[in-house]
Amino acid sequence: MMIGDFKKDDKLGKKALTIEGVHLTKGENIILRDIDLELDRGDFLGIIGPNGGGKTTLLKIILGLLEPDRGRVRVFGKSPSSFRGKVSYVPQFKNFDSDFPINVWNVVLMGRVGSLGLNPFYSKEDKIRAKSSLKKVDMYDFKDRLFSSLSGGEKQRVLMARALVSEPEILLLDEPTASVDEKIKTSIFELLKELNEKKDITIILVSHDVGFLSSYVEKVGCLNQNLIYHGSGELTHEMIEESYGCKVDVIAHTHSKKAMEDV
């Protein structure tokens, strides 16, 4: 897969993301407990954690879709809601209305919808970008297909293409490899790695896929109300146990992909 010509914005600072003391409760339950996190531009962070551990919620707070009870999120020094269009998001494909009438092409162009303003039509450039993004995820041949008729893995790749069309500085992904076969999993991670290394895109990826995650990402955090994160790639048994609150059978962090595929 190849990368198109992303324009890098050099005016942005080095700090991509700062989270300070983000705390969120729902009723009597604590969803997120005093989360702190700092990411430099070009970081690639994987977040693992049990279901209901607050992973999606944290992503939504970073996106400015949810407000924390206290604490602060800064994206390149600005609040998420005043920095629209530069942070993009790949949601879980399961959350979509299975009857919604929209084809793949229009889903992908949606990545440019924020730039339309009063213009009723997408520009030629928007369409060129949509085409190259769809080619990047090998879904261009599906462009006229109904989105809801696609398989999980196909939807996932279309949603990736949609996020790429907006040429984000920061890309957040929520379980991008759920119900996707090994081959596509590998190609998704390879694409993310390429975007991260060649284009300096900061990536935060939430996943259950501990094996894959630790073979591709630089930094791993465990989230279960608390974020356990040591700022390095080390994903230890202790971290995972502390986070899940029970013993999890995961082999130690390694860069050998082969070893991971055996998990």
Added chain:
Amino acid sequence: MIVDILYGFFELLEYPFYRRAIITGFLASIVFGIVGTYVVIKRIVFISDGIAHASFGGIGLAFFLSHYLIFSIDPLIGAAVFALVSAVGIGLMSKKKIQREDTAIGIIWVLGMALGALFFSLTPGYLTSMENVLFGNIYMISDSDIYMLLFLVIGVLVAVFIFYHELQAVSFDEEFAEVAGVKTTAFYLFLLVIVALSIVFLLRFVGIILVIALFTMPASIASGLSHDIRKIMLYSWILSLIFVMGGLFLSYLLDFPSGPTITLFGGLIFVIYTLVGWVRG
């Protein structure tokens, strides 16, 4: 037989109120086709019905005040105020998660109806006017109603032309639309306000209880015929036109009230379409 029906149709055009009803029906079908498509695909049928019922309170208040004050208030103004307040109220309550959305809708719905019923009962000679409001009465359509509806149609067409992609994004994936830079709360409220105004402006045509049928049945059938929102709007408009004109003509032939006849005629087609689809699997 066919000649008789055609003759009947031309005969019908000789009555000014039928001419007004037919013009209204033509304009209304555009609103039903376009706005109804969003109501169906964004799944805001229940909200829309809530807004329609809540507007009853405003109509009752307008009748009540007109009776006891020296000047009279157009019931449409009362309906518009209540519909807009409930649209924005329900929209914000669900957006800001102040109250569960369906609970908020249910409560605003019955409060509007209760207020309306109370005001009407305090106003002498309320029964006929109440019936007109609930089920519509084409005899009541005035030229100014047609002009207002025409402005609404132009407004809807312009808005949907300019903001087609934004509305599609907000309907399909509100969170992504927000992240991509669309002011989703504004667009959502805008959609609800259009629904509210459509309900109010069509009040004399089909009434507040039946209006939701015409926002949903044509768009629902149309959404089974195409996967392109623009085509769904077109098919939905054509179906609305068939429902409205067919219903109007039937009501003339059978001497039935027009609102219920239009609704039942559309409902019959809808039921047949659904059954045929179900039998075919």
